[in-house]
Structures are given as structure tokens and as C-alpha cells.
Amino acid sequence: MTACYSAESTARRILLGVEGVLNRIFGADLNPFYHLGALGFYFFWVVAISGAYIYAFYKTGIELSYPSVEYITIGQWYLGGIMRSLHRYASDALVVVMLLHLLREFILGHYRGARWFAWVTGVLLIWLIFAAGINGYWMVWDKLAQYSIVSFIEWLDWLPIFSEPMSRSFATQEVLNDRFFSLISFAHVTVPLFILFLFWVHIMRISYPVVNPHRGLAAGMLLALLVLALAEPALSQGPADMAVEPRNIRIDWFYLYLFPLLDIWPAGQIWALVLGTSLLLAMMPWLPSRFRQIPVAVVNLKDCSGCRLCVADCPYEAVVMRPRSDGLHFSEEAVVVADRCVSCGICAGACPSSNPFRGEDNFVSGIEMPSLPMSGLRAAMMDDIAKLRGEVRIMVVGCDNAVNIERFRSDSIAVLSLPCIAMLPPSFIEYALHEHHVDGVFVTGCRVGDCYHRMGVLWSELRLSAKREPRLRSRAERGRIKQFWASSTDSKELEYEMASFRANLLGIKDSL
Ligand code: HEM
Ligand code: SF4
Ligand code: SF4
Secondary structure (H helix, E strand, O other): OHHHHHHHHHHHHHHHHHHHHHHHHHOHHHOHHHHHHHHHHHHHHHHHHHHHHHHHHOOOOOOOHHHHHHHHHHHOHHHHHHHHHHHHHHHHHHHHHHHHHHHHHHHOOOOOHHHHHHHHHHHHHHHHHHHHHHHHHHHOOEHHHHHHHHHHHHHHHOOOOOOOOHHHHHHOHHHOOHHHHHHHHHHHHHHHHHHHHHHHHHOOOOOOOOOOOOHHHHHHHHHHHHHHHHHOOOOOOOEOOOOOOOOOOOOOOOOOOHHHHHHHOOHHHHHHHHHHHHHHHHHHHHOOOOOOOOOOOEEOHHHOOOOOHHHHHOOOOOEEEEEOOOOOOOOEEEEEOHHHOOOOOHHHHHOOOOOOOOOOOOOOOOEEOOOOOHHHHHHHHHHHHHOOOOOOOEEEEEEOOOOOHHHHOOOOEEEEEEOOHHHOOHHHHHHHHHHHOOOEEEEEEOOOOOOOOOOHHHHHHHHHOOOOOOOOOOOOOHHHEEEEEOOOOOHHHHHHHHHHHHHHHHHHHHHO
């Protein structure tokens, strides 16, 4: 188990290292690793648009398919040919970004707890995307189509579902009539519609999902596809002929890798591999793990005014409003949908009742994390601050998923780590600075564009720059507040920024 976790954290370090390099080259907006899901959508649209063009010229039928694809590819090389290549290469790119997206979400542990929904629908997407891709190759009816369809039917025959092996009738040309081609062609249009529907389901429990990559990234990807289309146009591999076994076939390794494997492994083993891997992936969210879900957010109606700020800020559609049930004069009240909540605490950071200036010792907020209530947070923060000594006293607030800030704790530095940095209501910063409890507040969390809880860094930036509710009030002196976003592997950079912040605070002190 320990070895498994150290492998997981090594994978995470490698991922953060690669993403750090890409950030330096492209910046967060253009870093493809931060937009893998959006790139998946983008490539899907490129496939859909180029496919619609090809389909307009495609002729369905055993004698018609191959010549019509040849016409599109060669007769119309300047547009049809380019569209065909775009269709193929964007489909390949879709597989690449999908698998990288899967790997990234896996490494980040984004398959656990309430995220099971996106994970399991993702696993279903893999099946549909491969089904559409493999089916697409059959539409061409060239030697590659012949090779892959015959292997597929033989593979299917292994399952005890057909009384008569299908491959026997496939050996003759008779099943390959125009109706069969209509079926393939119908499937190639309907499966992508299911994919689109599943895309929508996949992101149903995500607020503000990013489904369009940044324009620059989209343009760069399209350019790359076009260059590939011109340099290496997608071509057919000679017409299929059931009487002759195809040889020297070039395989598309993104979609058709199972077929060469079928040549060397028994069909049963390949079924076991494919079904076993899918089942294992689908069950990941429920496999034993060291991960412990902290209790989900709870609403305290007495302190909820129905302002909807928690609904607006929850990244997982886990807070909804319903008509008031307690007779208070507000029209609505917030309700947490427990099985969608990932316990990030962002809602508690958004609630106007999470205000440390409130007089009561045990004040209660409208929405709270039971394991870390706001009054407890204030008490812990003030306890730590009370122990600070030295010329410059700093409060560092960070996120459990970014740099471990505990290592910065010292006589002059107090630390407060939260499940997400956006759990921090801006009024807590004001409170810490108020009456010179501390000289400065240093706020840190995941890298920009890579928030573990999706929206936390963005919401914090907007709240602290007074562009989003709850806003940091103007009386909180901005020169005494520093934000620096860093991943768990960026502690050196954070140390440097802290030292420079400290020097600035010292300068402010000296100038008074
Ligand atoms: C081409 C297919 C796929 C597309 C287009 C796609 C797209 C997306 C998009 C747009 C998001 C929201 C990203 C955001 O705004 O934060 C997302 C989230 C997610 N996807 Fe996919 N996805 C695909 C396949 C998969 C697969 C195969 C898996 C894993 C089995 C997966 C797992 C997840 C998870 C776990 C999340 C939630 C991440 C979080 O909670 O922060 N996706 N996907
Ligand atoms: S803790 Fe709050 S913001 Fe986070 S997922 Fe749960 S309800 Fe949404
Ligand atoms: S932010 Fe607080 S007061 Fe506003 S609706 Fe949510 S729980 Fe109620």
C-alpha cells in the first residue's frame, strides 16, 4: 500500500514538473495539460465538422464506398482530401487527449468520493470513442477495413452469443451487402451523437466546465493538424477483396492496436484484458484507499439569508436553492446535495455569515464544514497569531493540495492550511490585519489554471481584488497582502516570495 502511494506521489511530482515546464513555455492559458477536457471537446468538433463534409460525398454500398472515398481523397484533394486527413488526425488527437486527461485525473486522485460520476462516465466515453473510431475505418472499405472487420468478427465469435459463428458467413461476400454498409454508416453517425450526449452527462456535475480551449491553443492545434494533413495525407490501402487475405497493412495505432494483438493472442485473453481493464477503471472510485472523505458541507438555516453566493461559487453543482422552509422572511434557502460535495469548503468561504468580526465565540455560518467550522478557524488563527514574536509577524494561509506550508511555521510566521484556499473568507484577512494582529498576510494555493478544486484560485483572486463577492474591503491595506500561487513542488519559489514579502513589510514598518 505504501509503495502504491509513493508511486502515486512520484507520478504527481513528474506531472507537476512537466506542467511547470509547459507553463514556462506557453503560460497557463496555453498549457495543453490544463485544458485536456476542453481539447477533447475541440477535437470532437473538428471530427464532426470534417466528417459532415466527407459524408456529403460518401456513397454507402459495397461497390460504392471505396470509389467515393477515393474521389474525396484524390479527386478533391484540395478540400475533401484535407477534410479526410483532418477527420483522421483529429480523431487520433481525441484519443491522445482523452488518455492524457484520464491519466492526469487519476494521478491527481480526481476519481474518488463525489467525483466518481465524472470518472465513470469518462470510462463509458472511452468505449464509445473507440467504437466510433474503429467503425469509421470500416466505412472506407479498403484492405485495412477488411483486415479489422474480419478480426473483429472473429473476436466477437469468441463470445457465446451467436449460435452460428459470424466469421463463417463473413468468409463469403454474401453478408457484405448494401444493408450491411447502411448499418455501418448509420452507426458512424449515431455513436458520435451518443458521445455528445455522454459529454454533456460527463460534465453535468461540474460548474463552469471549460469546454472550449483558449483561442491560441485551438488555433495552434488546428495548425498542427493542417500541417500533418498536408505532410502526410490520410490515404486508403487498396480496395477490400474478401477472396484475398490483406497483407502489409499500415495500422492506426491509436484506434486499431487491438487487432494486431488478436493475431498473436487468443481472443478470450483479449476479452479478459479489455473487460478487466474497463471494470477495474470503472471500480477505481470504490477500491480501498487511504483517502478519507472529510464530512460534507452543511447549511445552518438560522444563518442563511438565501443570498446564493454559495451556489455561485460551488465548483461541483453541490448547492441548490429551494423555497424557504423555516418561515423566515427570506424567499429561499441553500441545500447541500451531499453526494455531489467534495468537501472543498469553498461555499463556506463565500458565505457572508462566515465573518470573524461577529461577536459570539461560537458563531455559526450559513454553510459550514463540520470538521472545520468558521468559529474554530478564527480561534485557531488567533491562537497561532498570539504566539508570534519578532519584528515582522506574518500569517500564511494555504491549501492542503498545494505547497505544504507547515514547514514555514516559525516564531514570526503563523500558518493556516485549508482544504482549498477559497475556503478563506476575505474578511479573515481583514481580521488578521486588523489592530495589527499581524503585519502581513501571505495567501497561497495551487498554480493558476490548475486548482485542485477547479475554481478556488480564481475565486480567491477575484475576491481579493474586490471583483467578486464576498469582496475584500478597501480598508484591508493591499500592501500588506501577497498572493502567490504554487504547486506542491514549488516550495523554493514560495520561500523566495515569502522572503521578499517579509522585506517589503519591513520596509513599510521602517517608513512609518
Ligand atoms: C474525450 C473524452 C473526454 C472529454 C471531452 C472530457 C471532458 C471533460 C471536461 C471538459 C471536464 C471539465 C473540466 C473542467 O472544467 O474542470 C472533465 C472533467 C473530468 N473528466 Fe473528462 N473528458 C473525457 C474523458 C474522460 C475520461 C476517459 C475520464 C476518466 C475515466 C475522465 C474523467 C474526468 C474527471 C474525473 C473529471 C472531473 C475533474 C474534477 O473533478 O476536477 N474524463 N472532462
Ligand atoms: S464543500 Fe461546498 S463548495 Fe465544496 S463541493 Fe461541497 S458544497 Fe460545493
Ligand atoms: S452563502 Fe450563506 S447565506 Fe448565502 S445562500 Fe449560501 S448559506 Fe445562505
